[in-house]
Every structure is written in structure tokens, then in C-alpha cells.
């Protein structure tokens with residue numbers, strides 16, 4: 001990140017949809033569009049956070065909260081800034097935000113091949129509890145289902 005770079009976090013706004021969708025596009029085989037992110041800014045169940053490095057949007061994460069359960073929708077960091085702790089800061093903030101909305105448990109699906117993401121989630125107490133067979137339609141890969149029920 002560089003020693004003098006400023007990393008800041010804030011809630012995602014409608015105007016962020018283009019920048020978020022651009023990172024999404026570089027990160028996922030089946031990316032959401034900017035319209036999807038627009039919709040998320042109006043979704044009352046949704047909580048999305050963006051991370052900015054010297055004012056440039058470089059990361060985002062979002063979840064839906066329903067009763068006491070949070071479901072992570074997405075997390076991604078601009079490729080050139082991965083592996084520097086941004087994902088960890090962002091996921092920590094997302095957990096704080098869903099707890100503030102009453103979540104006591106968090107769940108998500110992840111590809112078994114996604115070692116970096118699995119490591120990140122495990123560091124926040126999520127554990128793999130099962131699989132959804134052939135969940136990812138682009139390559140037929142299973143999804144690992146992870147939970148932390150004691151947020």
C-alpha cells in the first residue's frame with residue numbers, strides 16, 4: 001500500500017456502482033453489473049462497504065442481514081492491491097456493520113479453489129460446514145458453505 005497511502009472505509013453509495021462493477025468484472029467469472037450494485041444501494045437488507053486508497057475505490061464488501069443472520073454477497077479487492085491486508089480490514093468492518101444490525105451469525109459460499117478467500121474467512125472464525133454440489137455454473141465447481149454462528 002505504501003507507507004504514506006491513506007486507506008479509508010465508508011458505506012457504498014449509488015455513485016460508486018461503476019467503480020465497484022469494474023473491480024467485480026476483474027474478480028469474478030459471473031460478475032454482477034453496475035445495475036445490480038445500484039439495486040443493492042436501495043436494498044434495505046443490504047450493507048455494503050467500500051475501501052478507498054488515497055480517494056480511489058479499490059475494494060468493496062457486502063452482506064444481507066435478515067433477522068440475526070448475515071449472508072455475505074461479495075468481497076473483492078482491486079487485483080494490484082491484493083495481499084496487503086485490505087481484504088482483512090474490509091471483512092472486519094463488514095462483520096462490525098452486520099453485528100450493529102443485529103447479526104449473530106454469518107454465512108457465505110466460496111469456491112474450494114479460492115485459497116486466499118478461505119484463509120481470510122477462517123481468520124474471522126468461519127468454518128466449512130458442507131458443500132453445494134456444482135454450485136458455480138461457469139465451471140461446475142462445488143461451493144463450500146462456511147458459517148460463524150458466534151459473531
Ligand SMILES: CC(C)(COP(=O)(O)OP(=O)(O)OC[C@H]1O[C@@H](n2cnc3c(N)ncnc32)[C@H](O)[C@@H]1OP(=O)(O)O)[C@@H](O)C(=O)NCCC(=O)NCCS
Nearest residue numbers: 027075076077082083084085086087088110116117119120
Ligand atoms: C479474497 C480477497 C478479497 C482477499 O483480499 P486481500 O486484500 O488480498 O486479503 P489480505 O491481504 O487481507 O489477505 C487475507 C489472507 O489471505 C491470505 N492470502 C492472500 N493472498 C493469498 C493467495 N494468493 N493464496 C493464499 N493465501 C493468500 C493472506 O496471507 C491472508 O492470510 P493471513 O492473515 O493468514 O496472512 C482478494 O484476494 C480478492 O479480491 N479475490 C478475488 C475476489 C474473490 O475471490 N472474492 C471472494 C469470493 S468468495
